[in-house]
Every structure is written in structure tokens, then in C-alpha cells.
Amino acid sequence: MADPAPATENNEARRTQMLRAAAELICERGFSETRISDVAKRAGVSSAVVICYFGARDRLLVDALRYAEDSFYEAAERMLSEVPSVRDRLSLLIRWTCVAEAEDEIPGYWGLWFDLWAQAFRHDDVKVGRAQLDARWRRMIVEAVQSDELGADDAKMFALEFSALLDGLSIQVALEDPEVDSEVAYEIAMRFAERNLNLSDGLTAEVTVPR
Template sequence: MSGTATKARDRHQEILDAAARVITERGLAETRIADIAERTGVSPGLILYYFDSKDRLLSEALTYANDQFYLRMSREIRRIDSAREQLRRLIDLSVPGYLPEYGRLDEWALWVEVWVRALRDPEMAKDREALDQRWRNQIAEIIRAGQASGEFTSTVPAEELALRLACLIDGLAIQVVMNDSQVTPERMHRTCMEVAANELGFAL
């Protein structure tokens, strides 16, 4: 019984994982069930045994992948004391391709797919808002800590500062993930740090 349940949960996750990778490579629109089956190493029929429909699978895969990303980042940041260093680390991790050790799994490419889908699918829209909320909260927490400790001198509400920073990161990350020749990972990083210093009130 429990053995079966475990096995089933593994398959479930295995498929979500494969799906996320295929979507990253081929794009949501070009992702076929057959691709996901092949990547998982099973027959196409099995995919539909675990998921009611392609659509549900794709939606789940998108939120799953972004969830993973958030959790990884959250874990890393919790280990750091200084709010300033937490912020730096958050920016490091947000710049696509900035840290060589995190290969080009391009979470941001998945985000863009989430946006497109959320535009029409209410279910996805709800998930997206929750994900974004959590992300902005994470940033706001850091800022609040910095304000409390005196590391950041701005008296603007942390929640507002978090919105500014989160959206700047989004906008820049888009350019970077698109390979814009003017916006390299290094430049995005520098820009984020400078704006953060200006807005939060700390010296670089």
C-alpha cells in the first residue's frame, strides 16, 4: 500500500520534472505529450494515466518548477545574517546565467510562459499571483530586517520598496533571458545593486 503510494508519487514528480525540462527547451506551445513521455522514459499512454489532461499537466509543471526555484532561493537566504548580504545573494540568484554553478535552467523562460497562460487561464492566474506574492514578501522581509537593523536607512514602507525591486528585477531579467545585447548579466546585476542602494539607502 505505502510502497505503491510512494512509487506513484515518484512517477508523478518524475513526470512534472521531465515536463518542466521539455517546456524550458521547446517552449510551452511546442511541447507534446510524446516529448514528455520520451524524456521520462515511459510510453505516452502513461502520462495520461497520471494526469487527467495535457493542459493540467502543463499548468502543474509550471507552478511546480517555479516553486522549486523559490524554495531553493529561500533556503539559501535563510542561512545569511546580514540583510545586505541577503539582498545581494537574492540578486545574484535572480540574474539569469550570473552564477555559473547554476546551469542555464532558465527559470525566467518558464515565468514568461506562466504569464502568457495566466492571461487567459484563471487557475493559472491564481497560482501566479500567489507565487508573485510570496516572492515579493520574501524581498519585503529582507528589507524590513535591514530597516530594523539600521542597514537600510529608507523610511519608505518595506512592502513598497519590495515591489519596486521585484519589478525592476522582472523587467531586467526579461532582457537578459532574451539575450539582449545591451543588457548582459553583469549589467543587470550592477543595475539592481545600484538601484537597491539608492532606494533602500545604503552605500555600495
């Protein structure tokens, strides 16, 4: 990949504009049908400007997903810090991942991840970006469950298992599997967490998905 232009205070607004356009288009059309010229047109810039900022189309995919994730993590970290119960924090994580508030919410968001996984399978640079994004998600799970009773190593292993389970469930929900809708996915993930962390039954918080 060509080296992109470094991010600075002077170019951040324009960079964000292009990332928003790329995220919208990839969700709408898929990565294979999204061209640099399409992103440029929606962002109101030239194709040369998009290439200057991102270097290549594959990098634009990774950065568009990272841009979409940033807004999620900003809201999620704030909300989790206000929830004292491990069980309720995990309930939030499951709902954010597997339960859509609107009909098209999960398919649109997960479309970015589907395309990223497909490109990461064949392109090393995209693979690195994928690993970084997944590591950030696992760190959030670790922070949600780590306590005096659950040490760092156990929390890390739980995060690996739990994130893999949520990925699989979310794919089924996004693809509208007739046997795995949002509520079934939530119940499966919650039971896994309860068994592995010995969580007691109790009311879980009604939440708003911050995506």
C-alpha cells in the first residue's frame, strides 16, 4: 500500500468527512462495490485527495471501520463506567453486539466487519488492522469483568471465548438465521457468561445501543 498522508489538526475535519462517506457507502453497497471515486463524490473531494489521505482502498476500509468503532467505544466506555454489576455490564456488551434497535442496524454495521474479514484473509495490512480492532474489543470485555475474584489471566481467557461467541452469534443475527434471532443470541451469550463467571440471576439493565 502507498503511505497515506499523516493525520494533523489541519486535515482532521476533511479526513473525518471521507471516513464517514466511506463507512456509509460500504454499509450500503459492500466493499467490492465501493470505489475510491464513489467515496470522493460523496465526500465532495477529488479521488486524488482520497488517495492522498488513505493511500489505497484497503486502508480506507480499515480506517472507515475504526472511525465507526471510535464513536461506539466513546459511548460504551462512558456507559459501562456507570454500571457497577458485572452481570449488567455483560448484558450491555451482548445487547450492543447482538440486539438491534432498528431493523437495519446490525446488518449495516456488521457489513463493515464482513468485508474487513474477507479482505484480511488475503491482505496482510488489512489483517493487522483487523487484529488491532479485535484487541480493542477484548480489552473492553476484560475491563468489564476483571475483579478481585477474577484475575487478569482468567479475564483475558474469558474475553477471548466471549468475543468469539459474540462474533458467531452476531453473524447469525445479521444474516437473519431463522433459528438465531436477537433474543436467542442474547440468551445464549448470557447463559455462557453466567456459567463461566458464576453470575447470579438478576435484572439486567434496559439499554440504548450506542452505535
